[in-house]
Amino acid sequence: MTLLAIDIGNTRLKWALFEDAQPGAALLAHGAEFLENIDKLADTTWAGLPAPTAMLGCAVATDAIKRRVEEQVEELWDVPLRWVVASAQEAGVTNGYDHPTRLGADRWVAIIGAWHRALAQGPARPLVVVMVGTAVTVEAVDASGCFLGGLILPGHGIMLKALESGTAGLHVPTGEVRLFPTNTSDALTSGGTYAIAGAVERMVQHVRQHCGAEPLCVMTGGAGWKMAPHMSVHFELVEGLIFDGLLEIARHRAAQLG
Numbered sequence: 001m002t003l004l005a006i007d008i009g010n011t012r013l014k015w016a017l018f019e020d021a022q023p024g025a026a027l028l029a030h031g032a033e034f035l036e037n038i039d040k041l042a043d044t045t046w047a048g049l050p051a052p053t054a055m056l057g058c059a060v061a062t063d064a065i066k067r068r069v070e071e072q073v074e075e076l077w078d079v080p081l082r083w084v085v086a087s088a089q090e091a092g093v094t095n096g097y098d099h100p101t102r103l104g105a106d107r108w109v110a111i112i113g114a115w116h117r118a119l120a121q122g123p124a125r126p127l128v129v130v131m132v133g134t135a136v137t138v139e140a141v142d143a144s145g146c147f148l149g150g151l152i153l154p155g156h157g158i159m160l161k162a163l164e165s166g167t168a169g170l171h172v173p174t175g176e177v178r179l180f181p182t183n184t185s186d187a188l189t190s191g192g193t194y195a196i197a198g199a200v201e202r203m204v205q206h207v208r209q210h211c212g213a214e215p216l217c218v219m220t221g222g223a224g225w226k227m228a229p230h231m232s233v234h235f236e237l238v239e240g241l242i243f244d245g246l247l248e249i250a251r252h253r254a255a256q257l258g
């Protein structure tokens with residue numbers, strides 16, 4: 001059985017077709033589209049795919065965007081597209097959010113993916129899960145698989161836009177990340193990058209103190225590669241963490257059904 005996994009963020013839709021609905025399944029095809037281009041999927045990239053057996057997604061964009069994706073898949077295949085919503089507990093992870101269902105589905109899925117990735121490496125340990133997309137999220141998970149809470153901060157693009165719109169003198173091209181920036185472009189680019197790196201460093205500190213153990217830090221998201229050279233903590237960069245999480249959820253749900 002094949003699984004089409006879909007991740008709709010605030011900037012891009014990412015999708016991946018797997019040979020099986022199991023972690024570690026072979027990747028048959030994958031792609032990413034900016035949200036303004038998603039209406040073409042049924043006529044272009046997706047038109048060439050074999051009909052998937054199942055579809056599982058997570059979405060944090062507007063309901064209108066979600067609906068447009070549903071229309072695309074309905075046009076091509078007679079298979080229900082199920083959306084993951086954060087819950088109190090799933091696939092071995094418990095959700096410490098005040099209102100568990102209000103946690104972004106992408107954050108929940110990434111946490112589940114990271115938790116199982118860590119378990120596959122050895123004994124359970126605390127985690128810090130970093131997602132660098134439109135926004136940046138930095139999640140804390142303890143060694144029992146309980147999501148303790150997380151930070152949300154603006155991503156690179158939103159930070160720059162906010163500074164541009166709130167000031168008179170910050171309309172400049174993108175710069176380089178520098179330890180001691182000596183022009184406006186570099187100052188802005190470095191400020192954003194170190195704001196994110198600093199937030200991760202603090203969360204690692206919080207988790208280390210709270211859990212009394214060194215957390216594994218896992219980073220993902222479209223702009224993860226931009227952050228990688230500038231991090232102050234040790235981390236693993238995992239491109240498909242959301243897809244890993246969706247595969248874990250698919251496996252656990254299938255097991256529950258018996």
Ligand SMILES: Nc1ncnc2c1ncn2[C@@H]1O[C@H](COP(=O)(O)OP(=O)(O)O)[C@@H](O)[C@H]1O
Binds near residue numbers: 134156157
């Ligand atoms: N080739 C690329 N295409 C799209 N976004 C990219 C690319 N390289 C880096 N980015 C950055 O990644 C961010 C989008 O990441 P993504 O994980 O798709 O976000 P989201 O899940 O919020 O839609 C953009 O804000 C941009 O800063």
Ligand SMILES: CC(C)(COP(=O)(O)O)[C@@H](O)C(=O)NCCC(=O)O
Binds near residue numbers: 104
């Ligand atoms: C924090 C987010 C905006 C991140 O979105 P992204 O950068 O992945 O597009 C998204 O997970 C979201 O809308 N969350 C709901 C609020 C919450 O998690 O508390």
Ligand SMILES: [K+]
Binds near residue numbers: 008009010106
């Ligand atoms: K995302």
